[in-house]
Amino acid sequence: MNDEHPTRQAIALIVDDDPTMRMLARQVLEQIGLEVEEAGDGQEAVRLFKQVRPAIVLLDVLMPVMDGFEACHAIRHLPGGSHTPILIMTGLDDIESIEKAYEVGATDFIAKPWQILILSHRVRYMLRTGRVLEALRESQAGLARAQQLAHLGSWTWTLRTNQFTVSDEVVRILGLSSDQFDRTPEAYLRNVHPDDQELVRQSLEEALALRRDYEVDYRVIRPDGEERIVTERGAPACDEQGRVVTVTGTIQDITVRRNAEAQMFLSTFYDRLTNLPNRVLFEERLRQALESAQQTGETGAVLMLNLDHFRRINETMGLMAGDEVLHAVADRLQDCVRKDDVRTGPTHHPSPYTLARLVADTFSILMPHLRTTRDAAKMARRLLAAIQQPFSIAQKDITLSASIGITLFPSNAADVPTLLQQADAALQSAKAKGGTRFVYFAQALSANQTERLALEADLRRAIQQNEFVLHYQPQVDVRRWAIRGVEAFLRWRHPTRGLLGPGQFLSCAEEAGLTVAIGEWVIGAACRQQKAWHEAGLPPVRVAVNLSPAHFRHQGLVETISLAVQDMGRSSEHLELEVTESMIMRDLDHSLKVLKHLKALGVRIALDDFGTGFTSLRELRLLPMDAVKIDASFIQEAGAMEGSPGFTAALITLAHSLKCRAIAEGVETQAQLEALQRAGCEEVQGFLYSPPRTAEETTQLLTKKPDPQARNRPAA
Template sequence: MSAEASGTQAPLALVVDDDPALRLLIRAKLRKEGVRVAEAGDGAEALEAFDRIAPDIVLLDVVMPRLDGFATCRALRGRAQGRRTPILMLTGLDDVESIDRAYDAGATDFLPKPINWPMLGHRLRYILRTSAAVNELAASQARLARSQRVARLGSWEWDAASGRVCRSDETLALAGVAAERFPATLPGLLDLVRPEDRGRILDAAARCLGPAAPDSIEFGLLRADGAIRAVHCHLEREVDESGAVLRLHGTVQDVTERKLAEERIRHLAYFDAVTGLPNRSWLLERLDQMIARAGRRDEKMAVLFLDLDQFKRINDTLGHSAGDAMLGQVARRIESSIRREDALGRAGADAAEVSIARLGGDEFCVLLEGVGRVEDAARVAKRLLEAFGEPFTVEGFETFVSASIGIAIHPHDGADGSGLLKAADAAMYHAKERGRNNHQFYSHAFNERAAERLTLENELRRALERDEFTLHYQPKVHGITRRLVGLEALVRWNHPARGLVMPGQFIPVAEECRQILRIDEWVLGAACRQNRAWQDAGGEAVPVSVNLSGHQFARPGLVEVVARTLEASRLDPVHLTLEVTEGVLMADHEVVSANLRRLKAMGVRLSLDDFGTGYSSLSYLKRLPLDEIKIDQSFTRDIVGGADSAAIVAAIVAIGRTLNLELVAEGVETEAQRSCLIGQGCEVMQGYLFGRPQPVEAVAGLLGARVAAGAPDPARDEPGYHQGQLHQAERFLPSCASGTAG
């Protein structure tokens, strides 16, 4: 089919020869071949014509005046358009040197003179066909390169035989690496991948090299400028006839913008535009995840459903834009309150996830993971309600808004997310019915328990102001002479409705609500003032022991508090004993030991309470400035008939004697226990055998008198009775263990 018939333009040939007759013959032949012809008489004319008409092929004579064929060929190849244009040189020079010069100058092929016309036709068709294919390939490559640049699509290839890697220019651009610095091996290529993604890349490559189908993976690409781009990589293998892997081909495409767009779309789908908080869709997904996790860990989790009270009046009076601004402030305040709660530490809760979302309108939700007790959820709700006690400023107006909170606990109140939300919603409406600005549990039993604890907490905060605390004192007695050698001050809460509340009922609550420091200081001051008052009234001067909480001993200002208290009460420091537990020492040894050393330097006596029940360390025990060790009542209780407890007491006594520390046994209730302890070498005791904790007025008569509990044995007061007793623990140990002592 001719060019005219096919609708395409016939190829154009530029014939360059200084012989007009030959040009005429060539023109006639080319036209028969369907080729259009332009002519030039020498090299200079050829260059000018080439620039003007851009021919598809050049037929170039070698021997010409002014500019021969070799020079003309080189000049044509120097032009951008001439780099791919085929040049057929016509020469009567048939020596090898001339042929080499033709090819060196850039000739595509040559044809000797005199011209073989059929050969010229064949050669012409072949060259034009090849040139068209080359041009189409170049155009295709250019289109591909443009497409890859637009799509940010690069490629690379790993050769299995050599282990070398080659890559496309777009891959270089994507990595921001110069060609000479691009890794030439697969391990080097991995250096461009974000470290946490390298393992997945290797796994994908291994799958692709095996019998698996082509694989794809997304990873972070480390650019030379330090930026990280999100990249999608597609991997395929090339195999030979036997199935052996020849090469691994990969394409890499920059999908950073797509990822960012997906994240923006996800944010629109899962986040609230007004507050920036996650929305209901996000919350339901997260709630299902947390429920599943709680089930695996056998933990509780809580849903707090929060609804603003009378929020409609904000919209009605200030407008919806003000209402939206208010909702934004509410969201920030909820976030701040939850962060503060986490910083302070939810009671009994480990580090756990807390999620906040806006459900719509004026409804918010808080998810609490790792809830150890229902009181933990109540505490968070209480802090949220406290946060709403501060005014909001909206468009220049200061306004208040409260909230009602419903609480549901998984798994008790619902097995799935929708059930929990429904339960929390119902509890929220119950809070509305109870007058708003409060929280309620969905479960009646949980509600009662949490309400009772919070009521106790609120009453505890007011107890100091109402002077409802009092001290009872338990005597410390010499087990042989039964004389009073000290007192231990024990706090009681004289509740106006509950009566006398024991420490075990309110001290844990005081520690959780951070009232324990105030109670500690009150106990310390009251005990010091009372001891001074007894002495001023003529009573015997004995040390009074005060139990301080671990929070107090870990407090940098403890020494100053004690010093001020002693100065205000005019009590000699030697008449004050402070008791510290092993657990406190282990929790923050450096701070506590520093406080103990400063207290000891002041003259205050120091006692280690409940020794042997914690993680006792002789190394730290030796370094601490202690005066006394107290044997825990659990060992005292079983010392008669219990070989293990008797042996432990003997060991504690030996430690005390070695470190020159006084020993006090707690919880002594029977004569048999008293006898065993004396036999072991522990003479100072306290317990119900000698007296229960008593109020101030009952203790005054004990100072300077014997303890009225059991008849003393006069023989035990005879001179020499104690001689050798402290060194005969081994003789008494069997009798204590068999229950025959005393």
């Protein structure tokens, strides 16, 4: 309805016991485009209001049965009646009657006898004002809903009156009701955690003194004792003399976000089984220690410890018992590290050493400040002795032993990867000598270096003589139990050592600069296999290939992919390239350019090891991903997700919010599969369906029809 000509849907209700007055009013209202309903008394007016919900009511005062004051009061208490414009038409011109009209809820009044032109303008004005107020109410309601959804409240502090006005959401964040909140800054501060009150007070005082905006995070305590974390932002406003007169701001409840960040931090930097620092955190602390040692001239050490014959524990007692052993070993190693406190004068300081679980049954200890190089040997002896003490696991006493490799820095190496390789080389030398001992890197160097040189020569020959082969592990639709894709895994058919997995030669390939050449072979072989399946008439599936960090950074990558997909026989979308968060975040700008070029070729991109990095949601949204692969370390918990979303379920939800498929790796049990199905995961990959198989075996799998019932049977 426009201002001059209301639409026919707008209804006016005229209430007057005088038919002549109703007729005259009808003529005026119909001329401005209103439909008209009439009532002869207040009681009939209330009944009609319920039926027609008019846009405006013209109400006489002196009427039989129910007068205008009573009718106005009744209408205001009807659904939809609280904001409807009501114009009182009265011949009473005394002040008392006018005041009573406003008391019962009248919007305005007009004296009888009224002039046609004045009534017409008065009605137009009231309708226009009513629409503006309705729009304002809807806007305020929408803002309140938005604030509630965002847990964001607003406030204003007027310094002259010390009045502290807050939105309803601020009161909700504090866990209070409106009548419980005393609207002064002092009252609000009483809800702040005692340890944070001074921080809040100082932030506000500095903002007032410097006349600048501020932001501060702190805790509030609700009446039931629950703590919430909030972010407060404020902005002072000054008068013409430059004096602060008001401060306006917002308060947002960020408790859920902070908890998620803390959980993400723990999952990124700490081992989930032992709660020790993981490899990521260990490498960062080692990098810092190495920089410090290079500046100060101090000597540090890295000790790498691996349990001897730990596989037997898993094979004879089961994986759960194996995890229990690792947890007990971690506790015992931690006790050894903590005993080595540092004495400075008469006081003790906590041990500066870092104990981490790198992978499986391999642990590492960082000793950044050695008083003498013999300190590393003393620590190694202490660790070996502690491991040899019996463990009580599953009501059985078991005895373990360990081997340790030691390297010193900065004398042996000036970078983290080399130091870890040296410690690992020394560890392997200790194991080769029978275990239950420690070996310094210098002692292990000659034999290990000779072996590495021989392996490097074999790798160069393998590339030339095509000794590599690909095995494929299916990626299965959880609903139809049908193969949607396969991941290619590299194997080496060594002439004398047999079939080797990548863990046995890739580190050597990286050191020798051969990963790009090997990666190009893998991409070509995967595309050739796709062509063979296409020519055999098999249904199309994706083939996923892992890109190494060196290959991803290589300037010829896009050209390699382009040439490979041209000869594939199927559209390029059937090739999926897997990249990790760490590879991308090493140089985000460059990575985005590379990914953009790859997407232009039509290939799919999958983010591998999803959840193990520390990429922000903002950065993830920039990545042109088609799928995310949830790391197998999280799937181990998937069977326990019943009744709780869990971190794995949160990763799946995050993947969907990024418009990506979720592929779970390492699915081995029916319980894990069912939990992943409940969480909305589209595809799974793991031994529950099939281990990695040869191309011939995979071809046989692709010829089989999907069998959803097979989900309940173990893989052959």
